Amino acid sequence: xxxxxxxxxxxxxxxxxxxxxxxxxxxxxxxxxxxxxxxxxxxxxxxxxxxxxxxxxxxxxxxxxxxxxxxxxxxxxxxxxxxxxxxxxxxxxxxxxxxxxxxxxxxxx
Amino acid sequence: xxxxxxxxxxxxxxxxxxxxxxxxxxxxxxxxxxxxxxxxxxxxxxxxxxxxxxxxxxxxxxxxxxxxxxxxxxxxxxxxxxxxxxxxxxxxxxxxxxxxxxxxxxxxxxxx
Numbered sequence: 001x002x003x004x005x006x007x008x009x010x011x012x013x014x015x016x017x018x019x020x021x022x023x024x025x026x027x028x029x030x031x032x033x034x035x036x037x038x039x040x041x042x043x044x045x046x047x048x049x050x051x052x053x054x055x056x057x058x059x060x061x062x063x064x065x066x067x068x069x070x071x072x073x074x075x076x077x078x079x080x081x082x083x084x085x086x087x088x089x090x091x092x093x094x095x096x097x098x099x100x101x102x103x104x105x106x107x108x109x
Numbered sequence: 110x111x112x113x114x115x116x117x118x119x120x121x122x123x124x125x126x127x128x129x130x131x132x133x134x135x136x137x138x139x140x141x142x143x144x145x146x147x148x149x150x151x152x153x154x155x156x157x158x159x160x161x162x163x164x165x166x167x168x169x170x171x172x173x174x175x176x177x178x179x180x181x182x183x184x185x186x187x188x189x190x191x192x193x194x195x196x197x198x199x200x201x202x203x204x205x206x207x208x209x210x211x212x213x214x215x216x217x218x219x220x221x
Contacts, residue, residue, distance in 0.1 A: 033209055041198050041215055043152070048209035086152060088210075095164045097142065097202070097210055099152040 002027040002091040006100035013077055014108050021072040021103045023087030031090040032063050034072050037102070038083050046072070046085075077107045111135045115201050115213035122191055122220055130186045130216045132201030141184045142202040142210065143176065145169070152200065158184065191220045 003026040013019055023032070034046040047054050047061040049070065054061055058078075063070040074081055084102040091098070114133045122128050134141050143155040156166040156176055163176065175187045184203075188195055198217050204210040 030207055031209065035212075041146075041217070043200065043212040043215075045209060045211065088152075095140070095157050095159065096154045096167075097144075098154060099144075101151045 001094060002029070002089060002098050004087060004089055004098050004100035006085075006087055006103050008103060009101065010104045010106075012106045012108065015077060015079060017077050017107075019074045019077060019105065021074075021085050021087075021105075023070045023072070023089075023100055025068050025070075025087075025089050025091075027068075027091045027093065029065065029068075029089040029091055031097070032070055033088045033097075034061055034070070035086045035088060036081075036083055037086060043086070074105075077105075079107045079109050081105060082107045111211075113201055113203055113211050113213035115199075115216050117216060118214065119217045120219070122218070124193060124220055125190050128188050128191055128218065130188075130199050130201075130218070132184045132186075132213055133182055134184055134201065134203030135211055136182070138203035138205050138211075140164075140204045140206070140210075141176075141178070142204075143186045144200040144202065144212075145197040146200065146215075147197045155186070188218075191218075193220050196220045 005024045035043045049063045051065045058075045060073045086102045087100045116131045141158040146152045157164045173189045198215045201213045202210045
Protein backbone atom coordinates (compact mmCIF):
# COMPACT_ATOMS: atom_id res chain seq x y z
CA UNK A 1 0.00 0.00 0.00
CA UNK A 2 0.89 3.65 -0.15
CA UNK A 3 3.54 4.95 2.26
CA UNK A 4 3.29 8.39 3.86
CA UNK A 5 6.38 9.90 5.44
CA UNK A 6 6.32 13.11 7.44
CA UNK A 7 9.27 15.21 8.52
CA UNK A 8 10.54 16.34 10.88
CA UNK A 9 9.04 14.04 13.55
CA UNK A 10 9.49 16.75 16.21
CA UNK A 11 9.95 20.49 15.98
CA UNK A 12 10.52 22.98 18.79
CA UNK A 13 10.26 26.68 17.98
CA UNK A 14 9.96 30.01 19.72
CA UNK A 15 6.73 31.93 19.40
CA UNK A 16 6.82 34.07 16.28
CA UNK A 17 9.00 31.71 14.24
CA UNK A 18 8.00 30.21 10.90
CA UNK A 19 7.98 26.50 10.14
CA UNK A 20 7.69 24.11 7.21
CA UNK A 21 6.35 20.60 7.61
CA UNK A 22 6.80 18.06 4.85
CA UNK A 23 4.77 15.06 3.67
CA UNK A 24 6.12 12.61 1.08
CA UNK A 25 3.96 9.88 -0.39
CA UNK A 26 4.92 6.86 -2.44
CA UNK A 27 2.12 6.67 -5.02
CA UNK A 28 -0.34 8.83 -6.93
CA UNK A 29 -3.13 10.19 -4.76
CA UNK A 30 -6.73 11.27 -5.19
CA UNK A 31 -6.85 13.35 -2.08
CA UNK A 32 -4.49 14.84 0.44
CA UNK A 33 -5.44 16.47 3.70
CA UNK A 34 -3.59 18.18 6.53
CA UNK A 35 -4.94 17.88 10.07
CA UNK A 36 -4.03 19.40 13.41
CA UNK A 37 -4.62 17.19 16.43
CA UNK A 38 -5.34 19.43 19.38
CA UNK A 39 -4.55 18.61 23.04
CA UNK A 40 -8.00 17.04 23.44
CA UNK A 41 -7.26 14.60 20.63
CA UNK A 42 -9.60 16.09 18.04
CA UNK A 43 -8.54 16.02 14.38
CA UNK A 44 -9.09 19.46 12.95
CA UNK A 45 -9.22 19.80 9.15
CA UNK A 46 -6.66 22.35 7.98
CA UNK A 47 -6.48 21.83 4.23
CA UNK A 48 -7.89 19.59 1.55
CA UNK A 49 -5.19 19.94 -1.08
CA UNK A 50 -4.65 17.14 -3.64
CA UNK A 51 -2.73 19.67 -5.75
CA UNK A 52 -1.87 23.35 -5.88
CA UNK A 53 -1.58 25.94 -3.14
CA UNK A 54 -4.03 27.20 -0.53
CA UNK A 55 -3.81 29.75 2.23
CA UNK A 56 -5.84 30.26 5.40
CA UNK A 57 -4.57 33.04 7.61
CA UNK A 58 -1.11 32.20 8.94
CA UNK A 59 -1.24 28.72 7.42
CA UNK A 60 -0.67 27.73 3.84
CA UNK A 61 -0.09 24.46 2.03
CA UNK A 62 1.31 23.35 -1.30
CA UNK A 63 1.03 19.94 -2.94
CA UNK A 64 3.14 18.97 -5.94
CA UNK A 65 1.35 15.82 -6.96
CA UNK A 66 3.75 14.95 -9.80
CA UNK A 67 6.65 14.91 -7.31
CA UNK A 68 4.61 13.26 -4.55
CA UNK A 69 5.03 15.72 -1.73
CA UNK A 70 3.14 18.36 0.17
CA UNK A 71 4.31 21.15 2.44
CA UNK A 72 2.51 22.89 5.28
CA UNK A 73 3.75 26.36 6.22
CA UNK A 74 3.01 28.00 9.54
CA UNK A 75 4.04 31.64 9.87
CA UNK A 76 4.36 33.70 13.04
CA UNK A 77 3.78 30.64 15.25
CA UNK A 78 1.66 30.97 18.38
CA UNK A 79 1.59 28.67 21.41
CA UNK A 80 -1.87 27.51 20.34
CA UNK A 81 -0.29 26.05 17.19
CA UNK A 82 1.32 23.36 19.33
CA UNK A 83 0.17 19.81 18.75
CA UNK A 84 0.58 17.08 16.17
CA UNK A 85 0.16 17.77 12.46
CA UNK A 86 -0.88 14.86 10.28
CA UNK A 87 -0.82 14.44 6.54
CA UNK A 88 -3.34 11.92 5.19
CA UNK A 89 -3.83 10.64 1.65
CA UNK A 90 -6.20 8.54 -0.45
CA UNK A 91 -4.31 6.60 -3.09
CA UNK A 92 -5.81 5.83 -6.48
CA UNK A 93 -5.63 2.10 -5.70
CA UNK A 94 -7.24 2.01 -2.25
CA UNK A 95 -10.52 3.02 -0.72
CA UNK A 96 -8.93 4.23 2.48
CA UNK A 97 -7.19 7.27 3.92
CA UNK A 98 -3.66 6.61 5.13
CA UNK A 99 -2.05 8.83 7.75
CA UNK A 100 1.58 9.69 8.22
CA UNK A 101 3.10 9.42 11.70
CA UNK A 102 2.77 13.14 12.21
CA UNK A 103 5.00 16.05 13.17
CA UNK A 104 4.84 17.05 16.84
CA UNK A 105 5.20 20.84 17.05
CA UNK A 106 6.05 22.61 20.29
CA UNK A 107 5.82 26.40 20.31
CA UNK A 108 7.56 27.94 23.30
CA UNK A 109 6.36 31.28 24.73
CA UNK B 110 -21.47 23.64 9.45
CA UNK B 111 -22.25 19.91 9.19
CA UNK B 112 -20.16 17.64 11.37
CA UNK B 113 -19.58 14.01 12.24
CA UNK B 114 -20.74 13.23 15.76
CA UNK B 115 -19.60 10.33 17.90
CA UNK B 116 -20.98 8.92 21.13
CA UNK B 117 -19.97 8.33 23.81
CA UNK B 118 -16.94 10.62 24.13
CA UNK B 119 -15.40 8.27 26.68
CA UNK B 120 -16.21 4.66 27.54
CA UNK B 121 -14.69 2.44 30.19
CA UNK B 122 -15.37 -1.26 29.87
CA UNK B 123 -14.20 -4.50 31.45
CA UNK B 124 -12.05 -6.89 29.46
CA UNK B 125 -14.21 -9.41 27.61
CA UNK B 126 -17.24 -7.12 27.38
CA UNK B 127 -18.82 -6.03 24.12
CA UNK B 128 -18.83 -2.35 23.21
CA UNK B 129 -20.64 -0.43 20.50
CA UNK B 130 -19.26 2.89 19.37
CA UNK B 131 -21.71 5.12 17.56
CA UNK B 132 -21.29 7.67 14.82
CA UNK B 133 -23.61 9.93 12.88
CA UNK B 134 -21.86 10.81 9.60
CA UNK B 135 -22.61 13.92 7.55
CA UNK B 136 -25.98 13.33 5.94
CA UNK B 137 -25.17 13.39 2.20
CA UNK B 138 -21.87 11.51 2.51
CA UNK B 139 -21.42 8.10 0.91
CA UNK B 140 -18.14 6.78 2.37
CA UNK B 141 -17.70 5.92 6.03
CA UNK B 142 -14.59 4.97 7.95
CA UNK B 143 -13.37 3.88 11.36
CA UNK B 144 -9.87 4.59 12.60
CA UNK B 145 -8.10 4.05 15.89
CA UNK B 146 -5.22 5.81 17.59
CA UNK B 147 -3.40 4.18 20.46
CA UNK B 148 -2.11 6.87 22.83
CA UNK B 149 0.86 8.70 21.34
CA UNK B 150 0.85 6.70 18.12
CA UNK B 151 -0.33 7.19 14.55
CA UNK B 152 -3.91 7.13 13.33
CA UNK B 153 -4.54 3.63 11.95
CA UNK B 154 -7.13 2.63 9.36
CA UNK B 155 -9.61 -0.03 10.47
CA UNK B 156 -12.36 -0.24 7.88
CA UNK B 157 -14.12 1.62 5.07
CA UNK B 158 -17.80 1.20 4.21
CA UNK B 159 -19.60 2.12 1.01
CA UNK B 160 -22.93 1.15 -0.50
CA UNK B 161 -23.90 -0.80 2.62
CA UNK B 162 -20.90 -3.05 2.65
CA UNK B 163 -17.28 -3.12 3.75
CA UNK B 164 -15.08 -1.93 0.90
CA UNK B 165 -11.71 -2.35 2.65
CA UNK B 166 -10.44 -3.48 6.00
CA UNK B 167 -7.04 -3.67 7.67
CA UNK B 168 -5.35 -6.59 9.44
CA UNK B 169 -6.43 -5.02 12.74
CA UNK B 170 -10.09 -5.44 11.80
CA UNK B 171 -10.39 -9.11 12.73
CA UNK B 172 -13.43 -11.22 13.65
CA UNK B 173 -13.80 -9.32 16.94
CA UNK B 174 -14.82 -6.21 15.01
CA UNK B 175 -17.94 -5.50 12.99
CA UNK B 176 -19.59 -2.45 11.48
CA UNK B 177 -23.18 -1.70 10.72
CA UNK B 178 -25.30 1.05 9.26
CA UNK B 179 -28.58 0.07 10.94
CA UNK B 180 -30.58 2.99 9.56
CA UNK B 181 -30.01 5.93 7.24
CA UNK B 182 -28.06 7.97 9.73
CA UNK B 183 -26.01 5.87 12.18
CA UNK B 184 -22.78 3.99 11.60
CA UNK B 185 -21.57 1.74 14.41
CA UNK B 186 -18.42 -0.15 15.32
CA UNK B 187 -18.83 -3.18 17.55
CA UNK B 188 -16.00 -4.88 19.39
CA UNK B 189 -17.27 -8.27 20.47
CA UNK B 190 -14.95 -9.18 23.33
CA UNK B 191 -12.67 -6.34 24.30
CA UNK B 192 -9.00 -6.82 25.14
CA UNK B 193 -6.68 -4.50 27.03
CA UNK B 194 -4.92 -3.65 23.77
CA UNK B 195 -8.18 -2.32 22.30
CA UNK B 196 -7.78 0.74 24.55
CA UNK B 197 -7.46 3.65 22.14
CA UNK B 198 -9.17 6.66 20.66
CA UNK B 199 -11.59 5.57 17.92
CA UNK B 200 -12.46 8.01 15.15
CA UNK B 201 -15.31 7.85 12.70
CA UNK B 202 -15.07 9.73 9.40
CA UNK B 203 -17.22 10.33 6.35
CA UNK B 204 -16.76 11.78 2.88
CA UNK B 205 -18.35 12.16 -0.52
CA UNK B 206 -16.63 10.88 -3.65
CA UNK B 207 -13.19 12.47 -4.12
CA UNK B 208 -13.70 15.10 -1.44
CA UNK B 209 -12.21 15.78 1.94
CA UNK B 210 -13.04 13.49 4.84
CA UNK B 211 -14.45 14.88 8.06
CA UNK B 212 -13.60 13.22 11.34
CA UNK B 213 -15.65 13.04 14.50
CA UNK B 214 -14.27 14.15 17.85
CA UNK B 215 -13.46 10.54 18.78
CA UNK B 216 -14.46 8.04 21.45
CA UNK B 217 -11.79 7.25 24.01
CA UNK B 218 -12.15 3.57 24.90
CA UNK B 219 -10.49 2.32 28.06
CA UNK B 220 -10.50 -1.43 28.69
CA UNK B 221 -9.74 -2.43 32.28
